[in-house]
Amino acid sequence: MSVVPDLARRRGRRPRRPGADGPRALVVGVALGVVATLLVVVSVATGEFSIPLRDVVDALLGGGDRSTSYIVETLRLPRAVCALLVGAALGTAGGIFQRVTRNPLGSPDVVGLTSGAAAGAVAQIVFVDGGDTAAIALAALVGGAGTAVVVWLLALRGSDLVAGARLVLIGVGLSFVLIALTEWMLTRTTLQTAAQANVWITGSLNARGWENAVPVAIALAVLLPGAVLLERRLRVLELGEQVAVGLGLGVRRAQGLLLLVAVGLASVAVSTTGPVLFVALAAPQIARRIAGTSVPTPVLSALTGAVLLLGADVLSQRVFGAERIPVGVVTGALGGTYLLWLLVSERRAGRV
Amino acid sequence: MRRPTVSVRGTPARATGLLLAALLLLVAVVLSVSVGSRSIPIADVWSLVVHRDDSEASLIVHEVRLPRTVLGLLVGAGLGLAGALLQALTRNPLADPGLLGVTYGAAAAVVVAVALLGPVAPALQVWFAILGAGAATAVVYVVAGGSRATPVRLALAGIAMTFALYAVVRGATILDRSALERYRFWQVGSLSGQDPDRVLQMAPFLAVGIVLALLLARPLNALALGDEAGRALGLRAGATRTTTIVAATLLAGAATAAAGPLAFVGLVVPHVARILAGPDHRWSLPYALVLAPALLLLADVVGRVVASPQELRVSIVISLIGGPVFILLVRRRGVPRL
Numbered sequence: 001m002s003v004v005p006d007l008a009r010r011r012g013r014r015p016r017r018p019g020a021d022g023p024r025a026l027v028v029g030v031a032l033g034v035v036a037t038l039l040v041v042v043s044v045a046t047g048e049f050s051i052p053l054r055d056v057v058d059a060l061l062g063g064g065d066r067s068t069s070y071i072v073e074t075l076r077l078p079r080a081v082c083a084l085l086v087g088a089a090l091g092t093a094g095g096i097f098q099r100v101t102r103n104p105l106g107s108p109d110v111v112g113l114t115s116g117a118a119a120g121a122v123a124q125i126v127f128v129d130g131g132d133t134a135a136i137a138l139a140a141l142v143g144g145a146g147t148a149v150v151v152w153l154l155a156l157r158g159s160d161l162v163a164g165a166r167l168v169l170i171g172v173g174l175s176f177v178l179i180a181l182t183e184w185m186l187t188r189t190t191l192q193t194a195a196q197a198n199v200w201i202t203g204s205l206n207a208r209g210w211e212n213a214v215p216v217a218i219a220l221a222v223l224l225p226g227a228v229l230l231e232r233r234l235r236v237l238e239l240g241e242q243v244a245v246g247l248g249l250g251v252r253r254a255q256g257l258l259l260l261v262a263v264g265l266a267s268v269a270v271s272t273t274g275p276v277l278f279v280a281l282a283a284p285q286i287a288r289r290i291a292g293t294s295v296p297t298p299v300l301s302a303l304t305g306a307v308l309l310l311g312a313d314v315l316s317q318r319v320f321g322a323e324r325i326p327v328g329v330v331t332g333a334l335g336g337t338y339l340l341w342l343l344v345s346e347r348r349a350g351r352v
Numbered sequence: 353m354r355r356p357t358v359s360v361r362g363t364p365a366r367a368t369g370l371l372l373a374a375l376l377l378l379v380a381v382v383l384s385v386s387v388g389s390r391s392i393p394i395a396d397v398w399s400l401v402v403h404r405d406d407s408e409a410s411l412i413v414h415e416v417r418l419p420r421t422v423l424g425l426l427v428g429a430g431l432g433l434a435g436a437l438l439q440a441l442t443r444n445p446l447a448d449p450g451l452l453g454v455t456y457g458a459a460a461a462v463v464v465a466v467a468l469l470g471p472v473a474p475a476l477q478v479w480f481a482i483l484g485a486g487a488a489t490a491v492v493y494v495v496a497g498g499s500r501a502t503p504v505r506l507a508l509a510g511i512a513m514t515f516a517l518y519a520v521v522r523g524a525t526i527l528d529r530s531a532l533e534r535y536r537f538w539q540v541g542s543l544s545g546q547d548p549d550r551v552l553q554m555a556p557f558l559a560v561g562i563v564l565a566l567l568l569a570r571p572l573n574a575l576a577l578g579d580e581a582g583r584a585l586g587l588r589a590g591a592t593r594t595t596t597i598v599a600a601t602l603l604a605g606a607a608t609a610a611a612g613p614l615a616f617v618g619l620v621v622p623h624v625a626r627i628l629a630g631p632d633h634r635w636s637l638p639y640a641l642v643l644a645p646a647l648l649l650l651a652d653v654v655g656r657v658v659a660s661p662q663e664l665r666v667s668i669v670i671s672l673i674g675g676p677v678f679i680l681l682v683r684r685r686g687v688p689r690l
Contacts, residue, residue: 104504105446105511154679165445169623169682172446176616177675180668278515285508329522336516343495343509 025300028291032303036084039310043080044072046318074209082208083310083327085216086269087279091287091305092220092227093266094280095296099234100258101164107280108144108266111171111259114275115178116147117267118201121274122182125197126189136200137212137271144267147174152259162255203276203328205313212272219268220302226261227298234258238295277328279305282335289342308335366635369628373642380649384421385413387653389661392417419548423610424649426551427543428617430558430607432644433565435618436625436637437600440572441593442503449604449618452510452597456517457488458608463521463535467528478553478609485605488513493597499590543611543652543666554606561602562641568596569633576631616670617644620678627681631688647674 045051051059051068058064059072090108098106108114120143124136151174155167182201186194233254236244244251266280283305284296291300312330320330385401386392392400392409400413434449442451450456461484465472472480493501496509525532574587582589604618625639651670656663 103444103446104508105444110446154683157683166682166686168445170679172619173675173679173682175675176620176671176678179615180671180675183665183668184672277518281511282515325523325526329519332515333519333523336512336514336519339512340495340509340516343505343512347495347497 022292025291025293025297028287029300029303032300032307036303036307036310039307039314040077040080040084043083043310043314043317044076047071047076078209078213079205079313080310081210082213082216082272083205083313084306085213085220086205086273086276087283087305087307087309088224088302089216089220089265089269089305090276090280090309091283091301091303092224092298093262093269094282094305095284095287095298095301096227096234096258096262097266097280098284099238099295100255100262101168102238103164103168104285105281106168108148108262108270108275109171109175110168111148111151111263112174112178113144113148113263113266114270115175115182117141117144117270118275119143119178119182119185120146121200121271122185122197125200126185126193130193130196134211137215140271140274141267144270145263147178148259148263148267150174152256162252199326200274202326203274205273205327208273215268216272219265223261223265224298224302226257227265230254230258230261231298235295273327275328276309276331278331278335279309282331282339283308286335286339286342289346366629370635370638370642373639373646377642377646377649380646380653381421381425383653384424384649385417388412388417388656415548419551420543420652421649423551424543424652425645426554426558427607427611427614428645428648429562429641430554430603431614431618431648432621432625432640433562433637434600434604434607435644436622436633436640437565437568437572437596437603439622440576440633441596441600442507443576444503444507445623446619447507448615449600449607450514450613450615451507452492452600453488453513453517454485454601454604455608455613456514456521458482458485458605459535459613460484460488460517460520460524463524463528463531466535467524467531471530475549475553478550481609482557482605485608486601488517489597489601489605493594499594501593543648544663550610554610557602557606561599561606564595564599565603565637566641568592568599569637572596572633576633614648614667614670616667616674617648620674621647624678624681626688627685 041053041056045053045056049071051072055064055068056072059069060077062069064072094107097108097110098104100106101110103110117140121136121140123143124130124132124139128139129135151167151171152162154170154174155162157166186197189197233249236247236249237251237254237258239247241251244254284301286308287300287304288294288296290304291297293300308331309327312334313327315334316325316327316330382394382397385397386394390408390412392413396409397413400410401418404410404414431449434454435447438447438449438451439445441447444451458481461480462472462477465477465480492506492509492513495513496502496505501509521535525535571587571592574582574585575589575592577585579587579589607614621644622636622640625636625643629635629639647670648666651673652666654664654673655666655669658664658669
């Protein structure tokens with residue numbers, strides 16, 4: 001299994017305090033916050049009906065006429081907030097998965113979470129009831145988190161730290177089984193039901209309201225601080241198992257807690273929107289590169305994920321027209337090209 | 353970091369294992385010709401293959417079963433070897449034949465060609481697919497730093513390219529119906545219903561790829577020690593990486609162009625090969641070369657039997673059976689170091 005890219009660069013350095021990644025990280029964090037705010041404004045003020053900024057502010061403060069406040073508070077704002085929260089949760093979770101498994105391609109997929117959530121949701125849609133959105137979300141949550149737990153248990157061996165490679169490979173093996181089951185379920189049903197299930201599998205922010213945003217908000221409120229608190233242990237863990245044990249870290253427990261935080265964030269996020277492609281994978285890598293930190297930190301990964309998902313949603317709605325292109329496709333286009341560009345400019349700057 | 357111990361067997365044991373795998377492949381080939389909605393007695397398979405006549409059985413064997421079997425052999429070999437090469441190159445257990453953008457490079461080229469030029473003849477389609485796969489990989493290679501590319505940068509550039517191209521494919525299929533029509537059938541990934549001519553078209557690419565891959569075994573062993581230690585052993589790291597990428601692109605591009613994306617084979621079989629044969633590429637590459645088509649053909653045969661008279665898709669069968677077996681192997685035997 002590969003070693004973290006810049007282990008050589010970091011070797012010999014003491015693990016730094018969380019948040020001590022220098023002024024550039026702070027500037028980038030503030031800038032990402034500003035971009036996220038701007039995106040919310042654009043997302044709420046534009047669309048089929050443009051709303052002047054003053055009316056938006058009025059509506060948010062409880063004033064304004066009824067139709068404006070309906071559009072702002074019931075249609076557009078919850079959707080934008082959902083995008084921000086889900087993006088943040090996926091970005092944070094992706095960063096943790098990548099660092100714990102020491103694999104830059106790490107994402108919730110590596111513990112089978114996405115395919116487990118898809119299998120759960122599709123089972124609910126096909127065999128029970130496709131109309132009950134709350135039940136679909138619950139089925140996805142149970143499927144995703146349950147799969148992750150099963151993968152973790154299967155990867156345990158003796159009292160060792162679970163090696164990244166073993167976790168990843170067992171996750172991949174179980175993912176394939178679940179994907180095949182999902183495909184099989186899709187062939188067992190009517191075309192209409194299959195089409196509905198397919199929309200869920202692609203991931204979508206359409207028609208998401210406050211009731212969808214609340215669970216993600218709670219998960220983030222609890223688990224993002226958890227991720228920040230665990231940052232120090234994660235940095236020690238990244239020095240290698242033996243060093244970490246030597247420094248007195250309970251490695252197995254630290255690893256378990258970190259994965260618990262990541263699985264919690266990712267499974268709630270995925271149950272809200274369906275698996276939106278690429279955010280969990282790209283956000284931490286982009287965050288690390290623009291902030292110039294040695295590893296993706298939780299807060300920056302969260303901010304980058306939020307900007308990426310909301311930006312993709314705004315773009316897909318405004319440029320391609322409502323509901324035509326799934327947001328997961330636009331995150332792929334945006335995140336993919338941006339990551340390529342970052343890699344090229346990094347090479348030009350000689351920081352290969 | 354402590355690693356699970358992986359027993360490295362001696363040459364006789366590994367040779368015996370390879371022989372058994374080859375026998376398994378032979379069984380798979382015979383079954384693939386024999387089993388189906390009209391079954392052909394195993395005893396007759398050989399004579400029917402060698403002597404072509406006007407009987408119904410001969411027609412089925414030569415028009416349907418043989419092309420399908422040969423396609424399975426070639427596609428399996430291509431994907432298995434390509435996955436093994438890319439896992440060795442990027443030292444990443446998540447690497448699959450599509451990692452450097454091959455799969456979606458091929459898909460994007462076909463879809464965009466159909467969207468812009470209208471219907472494309474199937475014969476041309478394969479060429480578009482191979483060109484697209486090659487172009488995508490070339491860009492990934494340059495972006496990742498050319499001959500100085502590190503494993504991590506290659507993997508990241510490849511995955512970024514894959515998602516950008518995925519967006520192109522999805523966008524084009526949403527905006528253009530005829531492109532969707534082509535893509536819909538191709539993206540399923542199947543050995544059945546493919547044009548027999550495709551087998552002939554892709555064979556040269558695969559032949560070159562297989563020879564290159566087997567020649568790379570020794571340099572890849574040196575590369576696994578790291579660039580500096582490798583150099584001491586006379587390794588030219590840059591040239592090895594470039595050749596590996598060319599070989600993997602030929603293998604995966606041709607296989608994907610012919611049969612569509614088949615996910616499981618190229619990702620999992622190389623791991624199985626390493627678990628059985630150990631980390632030495634002189635053994636693990638031939639293991640992957642033999643095991644991958646054997647598994648693909650056996651899954652194809654099972655798919656014809658279990659859902660008879662219909663067929664269950666090979667990708668579903670191989671994942672449902674292969675997934676649990678793979679998990680068991682990883683748990684029992686541990687993961688050899690990449």
